Amino acid sequence: MSYVRNAWYVAAWSEEIAPMTPFAITILDDPVTIYRGESGRLVALEDRCVHRLAPLSLGRCEGDRLRCMYHGMLYEPEGQVVEIPGQEQIPSRARVRSYPVVERHSWIWVWMGAADLADESLIPPAVGLDDPDFILGHGQLDYAAEARLINDNLLDFSHLTYVHAESFGAGPEFAATQAKITPLDRGIRYQRWIENSRGSSSRASPVPMDSYMCYDFLIPGVLLMTGGVFPLGTAKACDYGVPDLAEAISGVTFTSQAVTPLTEKTSRYFFSWGPRRGHGDEAFRDMLMGIAGKAFAEDKVMIEAQQIVIDRTLDPQIMPTAHDKGVTLFNRLVEKLAKAEQERIRVAA
Template identity: 85%
Template sequence: MNYVRNAWYVAAWSSEIEGMKPFAITILGEPIVIYRGESGRLAALEDRCVHRLAPLSLGRCEGDRLRCMYHGLLYAPEGKVVEIPGQQQIPPRAAVRSYPIVERHSWVWIWMGAAEAADETLIPPAVGLDHPDFILGHGQLDYEAEARLINDNLLDFSHLTYVHAESFGAGEEFASTQAKIEPVERGIRYQRWIENSLGSSSRKSATPMDSYMVYDFLIPGVLLMTGGVFPLGTAAECGYGTPDLSHAVSGTTFTSQAVTPLTAKTSRYFFSWGPHRDHGDEAVRDILMGIAGKAFAEDKVMIEAQQRVIDRSPGAQIMPTAHDKGVTLFNRLIEKLSREERERVGIAA
């Protein structure tokens, strides 16, 4: 499976990158060290000293620089060696790759493609933990599975009826009816109305209401979802289109989720979820996070088991169903963007 490289991947929560303490992570099979220098500046370097190939993540921060603690080579945030103990001349090739890195929405984002192509406008518009309108909890899970399988899971919500019957309390509608799915810039949009419903575990209602949910799933694998509960008849009144969320009577929440491929068969899944301040408080947030913890554990069990079946079934082919529209559109987009990246590299070469 190809992955888009000219994209911003979530590397960590901002809070994970402590001052003056290197942080190691592998993304798309590339070992990376991230550190926050004395000035607060973030840097991301290839996690490999040019001298004896020791990991720089075992190094020591000095100001805004990083010293390899094997033989003492000192690296600038741009990746160049600026000091070699006992040697005055520094070879021009004494440098490691530096990755563009940005802190936004409580996440640390890293650009895995060509540095000169890094475009901050392509960072997906997630909602950070400090957003004034929402009270959010957060967490992460590591998967023994390729990122594509987690993306596919998030692109096809028909599994909610079965995998999450006990956690989200999803009804038959997710499997028996189709959502509205359409392409958007660098992703897809999923919209669903459920009419005359008493809601699910995260949106209980004492009287029948209309429930709305919408999410964008964006390159490289970021889900941004909101919605709410509306008076009965709202779905028909707005032509089953997009409602004014400020008119929701309850249940308005936001979740930001990101899937980061670590290696070919391992991934990290970041998530936050919580209510709008008009529709909940910290206690509601904690209830939602408890539901999410159970649901995401259910996904993990299923997807890791799926990966094991795939590994022992070389050549086996999937059989798409009507619910695979979002999966198909998104994977076609990945293939298109990956192909364009390869073609650009070929032209440049």
């Protein structure tokens, strides 16, 4: 499975990047180090010194520069070596790759493709932990599985009925009915109404109601979801379209989730979740995060086991079902964009 490189990948939570302290992560098999310089400037460099390939993440910040602490080469934020101890002449090839990096929505985003194509308007519109309209908790998990398998899981919610019977308590509706899937320029949109229901563990209701959920799943692997609980009959009244969330009885929440491929078969999964103000408090947020912790652990067990089976299968083939529309559309989009990137590289060579 190919991945799109001309995209913004979540590398860390903002709080993980301490001042003057290099942070190491691998994204798409590229070793990257990220640091905040003395001025507050955010920098992302290839985590590999040009001299003897020592990791720059073990280095020392000096102003906005980074010094390799093996033999002392000093790097500018743009990746150029500007000092070699004991040597006056600095070769022009003494440089490492510098990645475009942006801090937004409480995440550090790194552009893994061609730097001249980096476009901040392509950063998915997640909701940050400091958003005044929401009360959010957050976390992350590392997977011994390829990112595509996690993306596929998030693109097909029919698994909620089975994998999450003890956590989300979604009931049979997710496997028995279809959601509305709409293609987007850089992803898909998933919309679902569940009518005449008493809800799930996160949206329990003492009386029958209509429950709405909607998420966008965007390149490179970011899920942004909201929804709420509405009076019975709301789904029909709005012709099963998008409701006015201001009319929700309860349960208006937002979750931002991001899947980052680390290596070929390891991934990092970032997530936040919580209520809109007026629809819950810190205690409700903590309850939601408890449910999420249990549910995401259930996903992790299943997906890592799936990876083991795939690795043991000589020619692994899947058999799509009706629930795979979102999976198919998104993976086709990834393949299309990745192929266009490779063609651009071939033409430029």
